[in-house]
Amino acid sequence: MRAPASQSLLRVEHLGVGLRQRQRRQKRQHTIRAVEDVSLTVNAGEIVGIVGESGCGKSLTALSVMGLLPAAMELVGGSIVFENERLDQLRERNLNAIRGNRLTMIFQEPMSSLNPLMRIGRQLAEPLVLHGVSTAGAIRERVLEAMGKVGLRDPETLLRAYPHQLSGGMLQRVMIAAAIVCRPRLIIADEPTTALDVTTQAQILRLLRQINQTDQTSILFISHDLGVINQICDQVLVMYAGRIVERGTVGNVLWHPVHEYTKGLIKSIPTRRSKGAPLPSIRGRVPALAEEKAGCAFAPRCPAAHSQCFLEVPDELALSDFHQVNCFLADVESEMEYVRI
Amino acid sequence: MLFIVKRLLLSFVTLALVSLLTFAAFAILPGDPARVMLGQDASADQVAALRTQLGLDRPLPLRYLSWLGGFFGGDAGTSIKYDLPVNDMLADYIPVTLALAVLSLVLVVLIALPTALLAARFSGSWIDRLVSALATVGISTPGFFLGVLFVWLFGLTLRFFIAGRYVAWESDPTGFFAYLFWPALAIAIPCAGMAAKYLRDSITQQLESDYIRTAYSRGSSRGRALRVHALKNALVPALTMMGMIVADIFAGSIVIESVFSVPGIGRLLVSSITSRDFPMTQTLVMYIAVVVIVANTLVDVAIKALDSRVRLS
16 A cells, blocks of 8 residues: 655654753763654655654654754754755744644644633634635635544534533544644654543544545654554654664564564563463663663663673664664574565 | 522622621720720710710620621611711712722733733743843832832822822813822732733743644744633633732722822721721721622633633532
């Protein structure tokens, strides 16, 4: 179902996000890095997932693309190119012409992400109003169209409702409707199903997949849930402690993981077979932002780490065109084996 | 409907408590109105005669009950000091104070709203710090000091108004408001400082919420997100404060009216307490309580109108 090989829609290169610090004659390298050297590409029509534990920098990566980093954070290098425009260098006014229009975002908490005192209708119309659709008739038509796409029934009642009158699942549909109302090229979905119950979660995922397929809208999908990533994504990036540790197509990364961290994540998914047995988990914890990280950040938790892992940061190793890993333990041969089979 | 009934009942309880407290204060307060009226040279017999004439020889609880019955029956008794029906006198005095209070309230909003918006829009900048500093100075400056300062600076030195020459509404409506502007400003500044600080904090807090981030993600500018999204949400808690500010304004007018010789109920209250004029003081306190209760009810209704999640109960 992949779109034919095309120019990349979003290209992030060597992105770094750091904690903003008061300049008290501090050297630049002392800036605490939350995201380091993250590169990713989203092609037209593609769903790319970013997966990792909380605090690994996946949301910050998403927010930097949108230019919505929290006040305490700042970009410390790299480039973000969306449709041939350097988003990281745009003035806020020009960025605002893109945000909500060709590039939109869905957030984790639909309940708090909508203005509690504004009717749903006005909130759905907002992106259109901000991006040049001015006649009431056209706005109404587009809003109803978007509501139909996300399966919101009884639009008349809904348009007049306030957010507190709707369920979480419906609110997330409203958020998605607002995100597609301007027919964007790319939607960034930051854990869009985490706050929802399992049934609703499945519906929302199906909906996103559907939007992706019918409108060829690309999605950058952030999740901590490998199962969800497996269901919806074409490509996946595994992040750990602010860096990408493994990337590739979902089939390669999730079914033939190479990095010990990815393996650990997959092992800790509960399955029917593991019922009753204690759930395996990765020992240790994610290092805090301020901790000094020499070598591979995962080394202290890695069951197979050797001395080199504690001294140097591994470079990316291309196992194939569809699978890359940042690990000293991986070698090209291991990948070739299963590719041949 | 149930809300209105409940509110009315609650208001009556509040009023009863207020009257009881005033009564208790009078029971403790030393001093005798007859002695105050007749002066130190009067003989004990004269004082006793006047006391009987004014009905002051009856025990205080009895006087309280008869006043209470009268107040709710529409007759608040006769002023001891002026020997006039209290309600007739108040008909002249209350409008003046109400005008002063409304003017103060308008000034509070006119000062607090723009400064709070400005500070919140540029939070963390020098503008924000300046507003915060000015607000703190405003809050910590007592109204009576501002009153005296204004009389000296704008009245006596710069001659923007003639100090002490109150202009009645009947003779010159424009002059009336022009004169009231200065005492209203003196009352408004401490309240405006408080309101500005509170509203600014409320807005900045709202600006950090998720739905503001959503607005930015849709391409909304900072100024628009503040105006369209944050302000209304920030006004809900700020409105609650307006109820308190109304009480503050009345408290402020008590002293300020004396400073500017405004013939309102504030000044009347001070003189009634000094002359131990029980019916007058009691009635004034009740009316002020009524105004504060009404203001708070209006605030609740306004909040309900803004935020449909709020249930009035």
